[in-house]
Amino acid sequence: MAYKHLGENERFVIELMLSKGSTRSEIAKLLDYCRQTIMREIARNSDKDGTYKAQRAHDISVVRREYPKQENKLSKLTDENKKLIADMLRERSSP
Numbered sequence: 476m477a478y479k480h481l482g483e484n485e486r487f488v489i490e491l492m493l494s495k496g497s498t499r500s501e502i503a504k505l506l507d508y509c510r511q512t513i514m515r516e517i518a519r520n521s522d523k524d525g526t527y528k529a530q531r532a533h534d535i536s537v538v539r540r541e542y543p544k545q546e547n548k549l550s551k552l553t554d555e556n557k558k559l560i561a562d563m564l565r566e567r568s569s570p
Contacts, residue, residue, distance in 0.1 A: 481508070481516055481536070486529035489513065493527055 481489075485506050492502045499517065503510040520532035552560075 479508075481512070483529070483533045486516070486520075486532050489516065489532075490527055490529040493517070 485508075488506060489502055492505070499513045500510050503513045506513070516532065517527050520535055521527045522531070
């Protein structure tokens with residue numbers, strides 16, 4: 476099964492099916508997603524009281540895509556620190 480993002484429509488289907496008492500497996504089969512994907516979506520985007528709301532979940536996912544995880548820390552090294560590390564490696568000492 477290829478990796479794909481859940482869209483707004485799929486999230487509304489999840490909300491509707493959960494309200495009707497469907498299992499996560501049934502939702503996954505209907506939407507053609509892995510059951511684990513549906514479980515993760517519900518866990519990650521439910522309210523504190525455990526209620527899943529499609530619009531809220533979609534809004535959160537948009538924000539997550541706009542602000543991905545912190546970029547690689549190596550890209551934040553200054554030229555001075557890079558030079559220091561290179562010199563220390565040449566001397567066979569650990570930074």
